[in-house]
Amino acid sequence: xxxxxxxxxxxxxxxxxxxxxxxxxxxxxxxxxxxxxxxxxxxxxxxxxxxxxxxxxxxxxxxxxxxxxxxxxxxxxxxxxxxxxxxxxxxxxxxxxxxxxxxxxxxxxxxxxxxxxxxxxxxxxxxxxxxxxxxxxxxxxxxxxxxxxxxxxxxxxxxxxxxxxxxxxxxxxxxxxxxxxxxxxxxxxxxxxxxxxxxxxxxxxxxxxxxxxxxxxxxxxxxxxxxxxxxxxxxxxxxxxxxxxxxxxxxxxxxxxxxxxxxxxxxxxxxxxxxxxxxxxxxxxxxxxxxxxxxxxxxxxxxxxxxxxxxxxxxxxxxxxxxxxxxxxxxxxxxxxxxxxxxxxxxxxxxxxxxxxxxxxxxxxxxxxxxxxxxxxxxxxxxxxxxxxxxx
Amino acid sequence: xxxxxxxxxxxxxxxxxxxxxxxxxxxxxxxxxxxxxxxxxxxxxxxxxxxxxxxxxxxxxxxxxxxxxxxxxxxxxxxxxxxxxxxxxxxxxxxxxxxxxxxxxxxxxxxxxxxxxxxxxxxxxxxxxxxxxxxxxxxxxxxxxxxxxxxxxxxxxxxxxxxxxxxxxxxxxxxxxxxxxxxxxxxxxxxxxxxxxxxxxxxxxxxxxxxxxxxxxxxxxxxxxxxxxxxxxxxxxxxxxxxxxxxxxxxxxxxxxxxxxxxxxxxxxxxxxxxxxxxxxxxxxxxxxxxxxxxxxxxxxxxxxxxxxxxxxxxxxxxxxxxxxxxxxxxxxxxxxxxxxxxxxxxxxxx
Numbered sequence: 001x002x003x004x005x006x007x008x009x010x011x012x013x014x015x016x017x018x019x020x021x022x023x024x025x026x027x028x029x030x031x032x033x034x035x036x037x038x039x040x041x042x043x044x045x046x047x048x049x050x051x052x053x054x055x056x057x058x059x060x061x062x063x064x065x066x067x068x069x070x071x072x073x074x075x076x077x078x079x080x081x082x083x084x085x086x087x088x089x090x091x092x093x094x095x096x097x098x099x100x101x102x103x104x105x106x107x108x109x110x111x112x113x114x115x116x117x118x119x120x121x122x123x124x125x126x127x128x129x130x131x132x133x134x135x136x137x138x139x140x141x142x143x144x145x146x147x148x149x150x151x152x153x154x155x156x157x158x159x160x161x162x163x164x165x166x167x168x169x170x171x172x173x174x175x176x177x178x179x180x181x182x183x184x185x186x187x188x189x190x191x192x193x194x195x196x197x198x199x200x201x202x203x204x205x206x207x208x209x210x211x212x213x214x215x216x217x218x219x220x221x222x223x224x225x226x227x228x229x230x231x232x233x234x235x236x237x238x239x240x241x242x243x244x245x246x247x248x249x250x251x252x253x254x255x256x257x258x259x260x261x262x263x264x265x266x267x268x269x270x271x272x273x274x275x276x277x278x279x280x281x282x283x284x285x286x287x288x289x290x291x292x293x294x295x296x297x298x299x300x301x302x303x304x305x306x307x308x309x310x311x312x313x314x315x316x317x318x319x320x321x322x323x324x325x326x327x328x329x330x331x332x333x334x335x336x337x338x339x340x341x342x343x344x345x346x347x348x349x350x351x352x353x354x355x356x357x358x359x360x361x362x363x364x365x366x367x368x369x370x371x372x373x374x375x376x377x378x379x380x381x382x383x384x385x386x387x388x389x390x391x392x
Numbered sequence: 393x394x395x396x397x398x399x400x401x402x403x404x405x406x407x408x409x410x411x412x413x414x415x416x417x418x419x420x421x422x423x424x425x426x427x428x429x430x431x432x433x434x435x436x437x438x439x440x441x442x443x444x445x446x447x448x449x450x451x452x453x454x455x456x457x458x459x460x461x462x463x464x465x466x467x468x469x470x471x472x473x474x475x476x477x478x479x480x481x482x483x484x485x486x487x488x489x490x491x492x493x494x495x496x497x498x499x500x501x502x503x504x505x506x507x508x509x510x511x512x513x514x515x516x517x518x519x520x521x522x523x524x525x526x527x528x529x530x531x532x533x534x535x536x537x538x539x540x541x542x543x544x545x546x547x548x549x550x551x552x553x554x555x556x557x558x559x560x561x562x563x564x565x566x567x568x569x570x571x572x573x574x575x576x577x578x579x580x581x582x583x584x585x586x587x588x589x590x591x592x593x594x595x596x597x598x599x600x601x602x603x604x605x606x607x608x609x610x611x612x613x614x615x616x617x618x619x620x621x622x623x624x625x626x627x628x629x630x631x632x633x634x635x636x637x638x639x640x641x642x643x644x645x646x647x648x649x650x651x652x653x654x655x656x657x658x659x660x661x662x663x664x665x666x667x668x669x670x671x672x673x674x675x676x677x678x679x680x681x682x683x684x685x686x687x688x689x690x691x692x693x694x695x696x697x698x699x700x701x702x703x704x705x706x707x708x709x710x711x712x713x714x715x716x717x718x719x720x721x722x723x724x725x726x727x728x729x730x731x732x733x734x735x736x737x738x739x740x741x742x743x
Contacts (some may be wrong), residue, residue: 072498074496074497075447075498076445076497079717080720081716081718081720082447082631083722084445084446084447084448084630085444085445086443086444087440087441087442087443087445088439088441088442089441089442090442091442091443092499093447099442100442101445118616118623120498121499121500121616122499122500122501122614122617123503123616124623265717272564336490385402
């Protein structure tokens with residue numbers, strides 16, 4: 001009995017390995033030594049300027065080889081004027097390898113610059129910086145500054161939104177469904193907004209090799225699936241955890257929104273980090289208005305339990321405070337890759353929240369998702385978000 | 393119960409893979425820094441543990457093209473006398489279009505060449521000489537040689553394209569005296585010229601010119617990424633070369649420059665001399681200078697003779713006063729040396 005079990009396991013293992021073995025043979029055949037099957041076409045070198053930092057009398061440029069062949073960085077220029085530069089560790093880059101090009105330059109604050117890097121075949125790649133500003137160095141003052149901004153953008157607006165709770169509590173079931181659907185509309189808009197932002201960032205600063213749009217799609221689906229799985233567990237265990245189902249749902253919503261707000265914090269931190277202060281002021285005002293609506297999203301399911309101020313405040317913090325962490329990360333250690341990842345995770349989280357709320361409406365509302373209340377709520381939610389987004 | 397545990401394990405693994413992906417990708421973009429300090433020729437400070445890329449540094453391997461030997465190299469051809477007393481000068485020009493040349497430290501560009509170099513050899517003759525240029529096209533495209541100056545229509549190198557492997561002999565009587573040029577005239581001419589198919593063609597007047605330290609300066613450039621904008625500018629091909637290695641001239645000695653602007657894509661180019669004024673002879677066809685100046689501006693194909701001598705020893709810049717060009721390579725230094733009287737150096741200024 002034991003033996004046959006073992007041998008069947010062995011067979012299972014082998015049957016799983018065989019296709020892999022063939023795959024390896026295929027790849028060896030195509031790419032292996034002596035194979036000229038794919039030896040046609042002209043591979044074009046490509047580099048991506050991933051990051052430009054303005055430090056004391058020097059511009060530091062992070063360059064990655066994002067092409068199919070090795071390249072050598074041989075020349076740097078600022079505004080199309082050739083400059084001497086230091087390349088660390090060296091100019092020769094294998095695929096995906098990065099190097100740091102330091103160009104001594106007396107740059108001027110807030111002035112636009114175009115940084116050019118030329119490789120050994122004379123091809124020049126460039127990146128435009130809208131306004132030069134010193135790279136932010138973490139200091140206690142700045143940490144506090146970002147925390148205050150994160151509070152303004154994340155925590156306070158969400159808390160204000162939560163103040164609608166007594167209002168939602170007193171309304172009829174129809175109107176309650178309207179507000180739940182409104183929440184879906186708001187969140188749906190936020191999700192689209194995050195996706196757009198993620199794709200924008202990846203187009204602008206991420207090398208083509210990362211397949212930006214597909215990266216965003218993959219991360220959204222993974223984040224959705226992960227949260228969906230855990231969320232379901234949480235709601236099912238609601239009883240044993242001594243929290244009511246509405247609280248569990250509200251908690252899921254606030255976690256989802258929290259992840260989303262981390263992305264918003266990133267955007268604000270990065271905007272301040274790269275020196276577009278005026279731009280970030282708009283962002284702050286816009287996000288603050290925008291985020292009050294997120295409070296409604298949390299308040300709506302909570303309104304059907306008894307009033308639990310402590311839990312409500314905790315959820316406000318869960319949803320709002322990640323904006324602070326986002327601002328820190330965005331301001332101090334911004335990288336386009338992390339930004340894209342977190343925006344996409346945020347979008348996936350929101351889709352998960354939408355699914356949770358829709359289930360909740362279906363269960364509450366006699367398995368009906370096409371009532372006038374739901375449809376109009378969804379529509380109004382989208383519209384409200386669109387109108388407040390104009391401010392961002 | 394068992395099922396949920398295996399599910400949890402799968403989830404854990406997925407989570408770990410996901411997180412490590414993020415960590416791996418973001419560490420890829422980080423570059424370690426450990427710094428030391430170096431000072432460039434322009435006085436700017438570079439801190440590095442890596443390598444310095446300095447476009448002005450030619451201390452490494454010698455380049456394929458030597459601007460020093462080109463500068464004062466004049467080719468008078470194979471000389472013989474015809475029965476009527478006319479001097480016959482025979483030259484051979486071989487066109488190629490597959491040469492990869494290091495045109496700036498570390499930058500390798502496919503140049504098209506006459507006799508293996510860009511610019512091609514400086515052809516120098518005397519007014520009235522019979523010129524015979526045997527042209528061989530060893531390239532993969534059609535090429536010609538189009539001379540500036542007077543000659544019969546069929547010697548103009550425009551309508552008689554010479555295909556790959558083809559030959560053609562250009563023959564005409566040289567005139568008028570001046571500084572001219574030759575270049576390929578196959579369409580697209582802009583490409584054939586900007587890739588390097590050109591050279592200087594100097595016709596001396598019969599009576600000759602006053603003895604001088606003579607040099608050829610071809611103002612050219614390269615568009616290495618084919619966006620119809622030059623990436624490099626130079627006098628005689630190699631950017632910044634004479635900044636690294638100044639041209640040595642003698643104090644109080646007449647210097648004569650044959651300057652030719654063959655630059656493509658940019659409508660104008662110019663030549664500005666520091667610490668001095670020069671006589672300018674447009675195209676070199678008149679014996680009287682048109683101006684006494686320190687700057688002259690050229691359109692495409694324009695050229696002329698510049699004559700000057702220095703009063704004081706030292707280093708003097710010469711460059712395009714279109715400073716964009718000088719910051720991309722078209723800049724050099726004359727090092728004026730007082731070889732006769734060392735004691736002049738003892739003179740203290742401001743006393």
